[in-house]
Amino acid sequence: MREGLRGLTTRGRSFLAAAIAAAVSAGILGEKDLLRVAVLLAVLPLLAAAYVGRSRYKLACNRSLDPHRVPVGASSRVVLRLQNMSRLPTGTLLLEDRLPYALGSRPRVVLERLGAHQASSVAYTVRADVRGRYEVGPLVVRLTDPFGLCEMSRAFPSIDHLTVIPQVTPLPSVRLPGEYAGSGDSRARSVAVHGEDDAATREYRRGDDLRRVHWKSTARTGELMVRREEQPWESRATVVLDTRAYGHRGDGPTASFEWAVSATASIAVHLRQAGYKLRLVTGSGADVDASEAGGDGLLLDQLAEVRLDQRAEVTGLVQRVRQRADGGLIIGVFGSLTTAEAQLLAGLRANGATCVGFLMDSTTWLNLPDKARTEAERAHAAAALALLQSGWRVIGVDHGSRLPAIWPQAARGSQGFAVRAALAETVAGGMR
Numbered sequence: 001m002r003e004g005l006r007g008l009t010t011r012g013r014s015f016l017a018a019a020i021a022a023a024v025s026a027g028i029l030g031e032k033d034l035l036r037v038a039v040l041l042a043v044l045p046l047l048a049a050a051y052v053g054r055s056r057y058k059l060a061c062n063r064s065l066d067p068h069r070v071p072v073g074a075s076s077r078v079v080l081r082l083q084n085m086s087r088l089p090t091g092t093l094l095l096e097d098r099l100p101y102a103l104g105s106r107p108r109v110v111l112e113r114l115g116a117h118q119a120s121s122v123a124y125t126v127r128a129d130v131r132g133r134y135e136v137g138p139l140v141v142r143l144t145d146p147f148g149l150c151e152m153s154r155a156f157p158s159i160d161h162l163t164v165i166p167q168v169t170p171l172p173s174v175r176l177p178g179e180y181a182g183s184g185d186s187r188a189r190s191v192a193v194h195g196e197d198d199a200a201t202r203e204y205r206r207g208d209d210l211r212r213v214h215w216k217s218t219a220r221t222g223e224l225m226v227r228r229e230e231q232p233w234e235s236r237a238t239v240v241l242d243t244r245a246y247g248h249r250g251d252g253p254t255a256s257f258e259w260a261v262s263a264t265a266s267i268a269v270h271l272r273q274a275g276y277k278l279r280l281v282t283g284s285g286a287d288v289d290a291s292e293a294g295g296d297g298l299l300l301d302q303l304a305e306v307r308l309d310q311r312a313e314v315t316g317l318v319q320r321v322r323q324r325a326d327g328g329l330i331i332g333v334f335g336s337l338t339t340a341e342a343q344l345l346a347g348l349r350a351n352g353a354t355c356v357g358f359l360m361d362s363t364t365w366l367n368l369p370d371k372a373r374t375e376a377e378r379a380h381a382a383a384a385l386a387l388l389q390s391g392w393r394v395i396g397v398d399h400g401s402r403l404p405a406i407w408p409q410a411a412r413g414s415q416g417f418a419v420r421a422a423l424a425e426t427v428a429g430g431m432r
Contacts, residue, residue, distance in 0.1 A: 012045040012149035048149035058085035069163045075127045083119035090114040094142035128164040136160045165300040166262040171270040174411035201225040236328030237276040243283035245308040247335025250365035283312035314341040330355045336362045337383040346390030356393045364399040
């Protein structure tokens with residue numbers, strides 16, 4: 001009963017206050033009819049408190065999210081199934097699922113009555129425009145009487161998680177320059193990225209199976225040559241995301257960092273679909289091996305929660321990539337760089353890996369005065385030139401750039417990049 005009295009609503013307390021006022025007035029005025037009204041006003045909330053307070057319903061709740069992983073801007077459907085496990089019917093139930101602010105307002109659903117062992121399902125949708133991993137729940141059930149005089153809350157402890165991943169954009173298929181990594185005497189040979197086996201040839205050795213003789217190569221070289229099909233080769237790639245806070249500009253979903261995260265996700269998923277054994281490295285310290293099955297989920301879950309890091313530096317990023325450097329293609333998505341930072345990235349080419357960098361001019365995400373814009377463009381051109389001279393293949397990114405449109409530039413040969421480097425030198429010389 002005490003629990004029920006604590007659950008009196010504003011309406012229930014108003015009834016009690018009116019009952020006290022009517023009783024006092026009846027005593028002063030000597031009106032018995034007014035006293036009867038006071039008794040009636042007092043009995044109603046007390047009965048409601050007894051009804052709700054003594055309700056001991058056994059309720060079971062099950063929540064399902066479809067899907068539990070959605071891209072930014074997409075919706076997920078949440079289904080709540082509530083079942084009355086007791087033999088007594090319930091009264092009116094008000095369901096409220098607790099949600100973080102980013103997923104919108106809390107949904108509220110009214111169930112008039114659940115019979116004995118009866119179940120009922122309700123559904124609602126949530127939508128988020130910001131990446132992250134959000135808690136859905138717990139579910140709060142409010143029990144109330146038909147007159148709304150008393151209300152009690154009971155919460156289920158279960159919580160589900162909704163992961164909002166960055167937007168993944170399909171990319172056109174292009175032939176990327178890469179490096180196979182294998183074992184034996186032919187390790188780290190640069191070839192086109194096609195297939196899983198090395199079909200190159202070598203000289204015949206005593207004991208080799210004659211069925212592996214490659215007759216075309218034998219005729220061309222004049223020596224007996226055999227296929228090296230037993231030599232396994234793998235196409236490997238490392239995708240690097242720059243998380244330096246001072247390298248990015250803008251706020252919210254339209255910030256330069258959000259473009260970088262979405263581009264990283266799109267490139268990583270594209271390479272995995274192309275058969276690469278993939279590794280993701282971020283400036284915040286994440287190092288994810290996404291080579292096995294389910295790697296897409298690992299990548300996207302990691303990128304859903306990645307944030308800018310005030311302490312991240314290019315030096316630490318280079319060291320982290322080189323800790324497990326095993327050859328292959330390196331693709332980096334970088335914010336604005338200084339010339340010195342661009343030169344530090346030359347360390348990633350120590351093993352002769354092919355490096356492709358998407359270099360963002362994050363200042364284009366801001367409205368700068370003409371003088372400041374000219375200085376920013378000069379600094380960006382100098383960083384791009386330093387990166388080109390260190391052997392990187394550089395693709396410039398400005399505000400409004402679409403990844404599918406600039407992605408084919410990653411497949412250009414070294415001659416095309418040499419021409420761009422020469423043009424960059426000319427432009428940089430003209431700015432001095």
